[in-house]
Amino acid sequence: MSASHHSAPVTSAPVCVTGSAGYIASHVVAQLLARGYCVRGTVRSLRKEKEKDIAHLRALPDADTHLELVEADLMKPGSFDGAVAGCEYVMHTASPYMLNAQDPQKDLVDPAVQGTRTVLESCKKAGSVRRVVLTSSMAAITDEPESDHVLTEADWNTKSTLERNAYYLSKTLAEKAGWRFIEEEKPGFDLVVINPFLVIGPSLSAAINTSPQMFLDLLVGAYPGIMNLAWGFVDVRDVARAHVLAIETQAAHGRYICANTAITMRELVELLRASGYEGYKLPNLGLDCGVGDYVVKLSSYLQPKGIGSYLRTHVGRVPRFDHSKIQRELGLSFLPLKQSILDTLADLKTWGHIAPPKA
Ligand code: NDP
DSSP, X not given: OOGGGGSOOSOSSOEEEETTTSHHHHHHHHHHHHXXXXXXXXXXXXXXXXXXXXXXXXXXXXXXHHEEEEEOOTTSTTTTHHHHTTOSEEEEOOOXXXXXXXXXXXXIIHHHHHHHHHHHHHXXXXXXXXXXXXXXXXXXXXXXXXXXXXXOTTOOOOOOOSSSOHHHHHHHHHHHHHHHHHHHHOOSSEEEEEEEOEEESOOSSSOOOHHHHHHHHHHTTOSSSEESBEEEEEEHHHHHHHHHHHHHOTTOOEEEEEOOOEEEHHHHHHHHHTTTOTTSOOOOSEEOSHHHHHHHHHHGGGSOHHHHHHHHHHTTBXXXXXXXXXXXXXOOOOOOHHHHHHHXXXXXXXXXXXXXXXX
C-alpha cells in the first residue's frame, strides 16, 4: 500500500462519483467515506420507488453525514452541472455495461460517449475541478487479445464496431472522447484513466453485475464444456482503491491497466471443483482443444449477438498484459486471485443468487 494512502483526504470539497449506485462505484463511495471524504454521488433517479436501488449507499458507514445523492442522467445535457459544482475531484464511472444490447448505438455508445462529454463539460463549467478520474476498461485497450503481444497502456482497441463487441466500442470511443476533450478544450484539469479487466468480488447491493454473472452461469450448466477461454480478472475492492489512489497520488497520469492475473476456464473450473462447488453443474466436456475451438466458434452464431461475437474474438486467446504501471506509480497491490474468486462465489451465496446444489 502506498504511503499516500495513509495521508489525510486531499480535498475537503465533496468528491463527485457518477453512477454511484453501480457495482464498482458503490465500492468507490464506501472507500472514500472510510477515508474521511465527503462524497456527492449521482444516480439516475431519487424517486421513492427507486429508493431500494440506493439503499445500500445510504446504509454505508458515515453516509448520513458525508454522502449526498443527486440526480443526473448521461443523456441530458447540463445534467451534471449541479453534481460537480464546487468539486475538485470527479470520478466518472457511469456507463452502461451489458454484452447484449438491443440497440447498441442508443443503449451503449451514445450514453458512454455523449455522457463522458457531458460530464467533462460540466466539470469545465464548474471551474473548481482539478482532476477527473475516468473508469474506462480493458475493452478500450483490446478487442481481442493477441497471444504473442503483451498489452500495455500504449495499446488501443482498433477493431470493435457496432456489430462486433459494441460494448467494447462504447468504452473505446468514450475514453477517446475524454482525451480529446482535454486536448482540445484545455479545461484546466487533468484526466487519469483506470482500465479494469473483468471485475469480480463482493457486491454491496443485490444486483448481479455482468462479470460475476459468469460464475453463476458456470455453476448452473450454462456452458456446454470447458472452452479455450482465459479471463483477466480484478477484484472490485482493488478497482475502487485504484480510483482513490488516482486522486491521492498527485503524479498520477495517463492510463492504468487494472488487472490481476489471467486464469483459464479450465483452471477456474478446477478451483471451483476443489473449493466446495463440485456438486454444481460445472462443465466437464473438454472443448479446450483445436476441434473444440472450431465447435465453439460455429455454435457462437446461435448465441445472442453480443455474446456470440465475444466468443468468436476470445476463444483460443490468452490475454497477456503488463500491470506494472499501476503498482509502481499508484502503489496498488492486488488481492490474491483465488481469494477474489472464492469471495465472489461466497457473496453470490449470501445474496441468495446461488441455491444449494440439486441432489
Ligand atoms: P453497473 O451497471 O453496476 O454500473 C453502471 C452505472 O452506470 C450504474 O450506476 C448506472 O446507473 C450508470 N448509468 C448507465 N447509464 C446511465 C445513464 N444514461 N445516465 C446515468 N447513469 C447511467 O456496472 P459497473 O459498476 O461494472 O460499471 C461501472 C464502470 O466500470 C462502467 O464505466 C463500466 O464500463 C466500467 N467497467 C466495468 C467492468 C466490469 O467488469 N464490471 C470492467 C471494466 C470497466 P443506474 O444505477 O441508474 O442503472
